[in-house]
Amino acid sequence: GFVYGMGLVRGLIGTGVAENVLLIGVETLSRIVDYTDRNTCVLFGDGAGAAVFAGCGAEDGILGVSMHSDGVLGDLLEVRRRDVAGVSRHRGRARPLHQDARQGAVQGRGARDGGEPAPGARHRRAFAVGPRPAHPAPGEPPHHRRGVRADGAAREQGGGQHRSLREHVLRFDSDQPRRGGARRPRRARRPGRLRGVRRRRHLGRLGGALDGAGAEARAGRRPRRRSERGQVKLAFLFPGQGAQSVGMGRALAQRHAAAGAVFETADRVVGFPLSRVCWEGPEDELRMTAIAQPALLAHSVAALSVLEQAGIRPAWVAGHSLGEYSAAVAAGAIPFEDAVRLVHRRGELMHRAGIEQPGTMAAILGLDLPAIEALCAEASSQGVVRAANLNAPGQVVISGEIPAVERACEIARQRGAKRAIRLAVSGAFHSPLMGSAAQGLAASLAATSFRDPQCPVVTNVSAEPVTGAAELRDALERQLLGAVRWEESMRWLLAQSPDAFIEVGTGRVLRGLLRPLDSTARTLGVDDPDSLAATLSALGAVPARGMA
Template sequence: MKTAFVFPGQGAQYIGMGEEFYNNFKIAQDVFNKSEDILGINMKELCFEGPMEQLSLTEITQPAILTTSYAILKVLEDKGVKADVTAGLSLGEYTALLYAGAIKFEDAVKLVRNRGKYMQEAVPEGDGKMAALIGIDIEGTHRLIKDLRDNGIIEAANYNCPGQIVITGESDVIEKAVALAKEYGAKKAVLLPVSAPFHSSLLKPAGNNLKNDLEDIDITPLNCDVISNVTADYINENEIKDLLIKQVCTSVYWQQSIEKMLNDGVTRFIEIGPGKSLSTFIKKIAKKQKTKVDIINIESIKDLDLLI
């Protein structure tokens, strides 16, 4: 049985995430303490007590989720749980690269803090939006984008799972897309409460800034397979920096990444970190593929006990 570790991205945060692991495992405490030392912020207080408004600031959210996911991952590793392949949704890809040994935690947590800052600053607030299209297929989404392209920048941000695609771009055209989405097969379309048009070409300045940061980062050989959001395929260490730059301003091929794993014989998925969104996506993808899978979410001690 092949196992995959998958890691959540921005939006999974909640007050109290990681607290049980911090209180019960020294190895998790070390991760949170190291994160605080590196960033100079009270990561424990933000994750365990909030307030939610501050925890949801992009430049705080990204290192907070990375720290929480990595703390839980270290506990799993200490318990001897291993994976054959790994991937993460957007921000979560950094935790996947940590598991694969490609980057150091101290580099990753600084990178994602800056990544969040760059993404927030790339587009003035109000100039860009994102929307979730529910019940639509890929073909319908592409027709909608093509038909509205003359009105402004509109692109696919996330291919999450069958029937759920997120679009991104300039505010006016995204609002038009929401109004017209049912004509293209969507059951509903909902504007998302985000502060920038993530994973759109509007965020190229953020990618350029990230490129400068990545020049100072050492990438080491991968010790397990990693699937990239940008390609939905396996990568090698020579591609990592370029793919992390592109990831900021291009589509996240999550559905296609999971399909790749299923086609290659992965039958057990362990979602590590806050929330259960990836588990929900994987169930829908596996159902469409008519593949039976074992999906486990690890965000509490109870989850860990059930796995062990």
């Protein structure tokens, strides 16, 4: 298709119709080809390209285009409408721009069609254009139809070439006669060609954009595989504190009844209009730990409820700090109401611990973990400080007492850190300064009923999946004092080769953290109705009845 487009570009610029042309070509053959069939994926894949063409010297540029088509579908190469840009007029009649369908590939610098240019050939800018043929005599078929369909002599003369080309095509595409009108038994269809396409689309087929197996092979990873039933394998990611923003969840709740019911439940459980703070602010109130945590949970579960209504469910879940409670809800390990009570209590305990033992946190960018551990050890003379959030390569958050954190930031700048920024938090989370909060949270977790997760939950403290109720409760208890090993958690998930990662809830922070680990990973998000529609479209999901 791109080669054909270059032929059109040559004609447009060579005839003076256009001075500059942007050519864009896209192939999404994976929508109709089973990519797991290794006999076809190496021949038919997805791709996209673009180029801007302009005039240049007469000896440069595209000097010839030849497509090697057999001419049977020559009518498709004509522009018949008189009002289409690019149709030249000759003696009051519209002469369609046409490319001879029997010609063959693109020739580059220094080449000519069949050797030297014909006498009288002229060049327009960078493109060699042959002499304009004379207008056909009365009763003679138009030039643009010669050799394609109207000129029987020309077709007969090239018949042998046409037959051999057709046989060549049929060797590689056994479906071609069926598309041309011939019928044959269904069992004779080439294995892997159109198999189960309709079923996959309704089960969440990702379409062409997810076929990154070639890039994965070059990166040394095994290709992503779908389940035996054709369903895609998805990893749900849930954001933590700091992602909150005024207005979050409002549009989703207004558009979808399931999302609105989640916010109503959260309002009832916490005993105040949490949804009003989420949707209207003020921002200072929403930033408070005891409010931000249940608010983020409510938004994530509201987005989750709409995904579930569309039949989209995860194969794995993970949440960043607070987001691990959202992940537990998504895995079916904790009822939503119990999760709201837990995170509301967790926020209150963490805020109180921050008052009892003041501390802060800071993000350090551009240094690896060993270097940060070394500077924390050096700054520990000023108090408690440690690596708390291991987010991504070159992005680590430290936590501890204020003098120690400030000293660690100074050392980081001296040792070449790109940035060392204090965060606006109410305490030193994920550090020993949260000891009193951890004790109170342990009692609340013990009083909460847990079920075995329906899918693995990749926990912060171990960066490994858990599948039992007791293991998950223990991980949530240890999380408040332990580091969030997010980078390792994402590396584990990437090793499972999910078809896509979906960030469920507020913002794009987690997708940004995933990019340095694997720039080819497919990432989606559900934050509002627009992002929901985009995600469902990418997954090929059919909205459930009643969904907007």
